[in-house]
Amino acid sequence: MSEVKEVSNILSDRISALSESQTIAMAKKARELAAQGHDVINMSFGEPDFQTPQYIKDAAKKAIDDGFTFYTPVPGYPDLRQAIVDKLKRDNNLDYNIDNIVVSTGAKQSIANVVLCLVNPGDEVVIFSPYWVSYEEIVKLAEGVPVQVQGSLENDYKVTPQQLEDAITSNTKLIMYSSPSNPTGAVLDEEELLALAEVLKKYPNVYVMADEIYEYINFGGKHASMAAIDFMKDRVITVNGFSKGYAMTGWRVGYIAANKEIASACDKMQSQMTSGTNSIAQKAAKAALEGGKETALEMSAAYLRRRNLVLDLISEIPGFKTSVPAGAFYVFPDVSYYFGKSYNGQTINSASDLSLFILTDALVAGVSGEAFGAPQCIRFSFATSDEKITEALRRIKSSLEKLQ
The missing domain is CATH 3.40.640.10 (Type I PLP-dependent aspartate aminotransferase-like (Major domain))
Incomplete structure (x- = not known):
């Protein structure tokens, strides 16, 4: 009988080389903290907080009744x-x-x-x-x-x-x-x-x-x-x-x-x-x-109001530098001002460090720019309510003040 070769890694090189989606990974961490009873504000996910318009839902129900199965x-x-x-x-x-x-x-x-x-x-x-x-x-x-x-x-x-x-x-x-x-x-x-x-x-x-x-x-x-x-x-x-x-x-x-x-x-x-x-x-x-586009444009108008709110609040945070988003529902500030600063023995060396600090200290989830090819930035989604945006940016500003 021939000797059975021991395989050290059962997975393909293809999947081993593949990185996990960082947006999904950060959302997972946020959910874990929330499950522990923490009041986490999730600004990591690129998902509208609006319900699908009713006329679209109605068409889906009709499709089921009409036998499109x-x-x-x-x-x-x-x-x-x-x-x-x-x-x-x-x-x-x-x-x-x-x-x-x-x-x-x-x-x-x-x-x-x-x-x-x-x-x-x-x-x-x-x-x-x-x-x-x-x-x-x-x-x-x-x-x-x-x-x-x-x-x-x-x-x-x-x-x-x-x-x-x-x-x-x-x-x-x-x-x-x-x-x-x-x-x-x-x-x-x-x-x-x-x-x-x-x-x-x-x-x-x-x-x-x-x-x-x-x-x-x-x-x-x-x-x-x-x-x-x-x-x-x-x-x-x-x-x-x-x-x-x-x-x-x-x-x-x-x-x-x-x-x-x-x-x-x-x-x-x-x-x-x-x-x-x-x-x-x-x-x-x-x-x-x-x-048509009526409901889409109504949602876009809400995102514009939220964008302006985010930009106003971010302007009050020392060291955050950002462009003015002309579309989508993200703000992507350069946060490198905080690299090298520390709190409680923890030194911030990267956007990943800072996004994790913000999640654990401020209970606000964003996504490190390293996942997007910009390691000096963090992405925050403003596809959430005005109240959550206001509270999230207040928490972030308060937490960042601890870094020296």
Whole structure:
């Protein structure tokens, strides 16, 4: 009998190299403290505190009564995909048909589909930084090489055309960004997108994944899509969904709009992973789009009021430096002023140290910027009530005064 080889690690290298989502990890710590009886204010999670609008819930109930309880087409129901086509024309001036649309179980799956379908081992993927936590990890899963391009606080964390030009090499396959941005709230306007596109015009084999999940939470002008630039349309994969604008996080519905070759590839990939998205959630998503943007804009107005409240209160905290978020529902202050300071024998050496100190001392949960490619920052979500925001910032200011 041959000798059985002892395996020291049963897990694959792939999963061992993958980092846990820091937003989920911090939310877990906050829940653990709350379970112990502490009054924790959670500003770590990117989740609207609004209920899904009633007309969307009603459509889901009707879908159950109407018998939509069977497997769905892999890329989504045709009527939902048509509603997405109509939305893209109405809101974004984009002309597609349903063959260009793939509906997935949340925008995160949409992003994973795109990266896994485009990126070969060794391909470089330029990620505008600060970035959403999962971008880099998804690229690693595809065995691509993440290349961070860091936007500066002075430029509202936006990457410049020259920075993009300098980052592109013969190995570059994909550019990834979000606008409005998670975690910074930065919004790329039409002029800025055109300037970036002019750089990409010289590199026809480089594709762009534009994450527009926060489209309806925009405090400035009209939302702009890079896919609306004629010479870029076939090279841009627009990712969007329902979780943020329609407060449908638990429904898990996202989608892409892309050229037919890429859309077909994502359809094929999804057919072997999850198949079609939940039938009831799809009918709810169709109702959301057909109901227009009124409820989304009402929620956006509330986020704007909360943003202004957060900025007023943060301005009273010594050492916090922040840009003015133009969209989404996050504030992302540079907190490096506190690095090297101590309290009760605990020295703050990083944003992770500081976010943990704030959680344990102030009982307020935020997420270290290290998870977003900005180790000098902490992300706080203002998708919570005015009262909780006011109390959270009061606690944070009080706790930070202890650091010397």
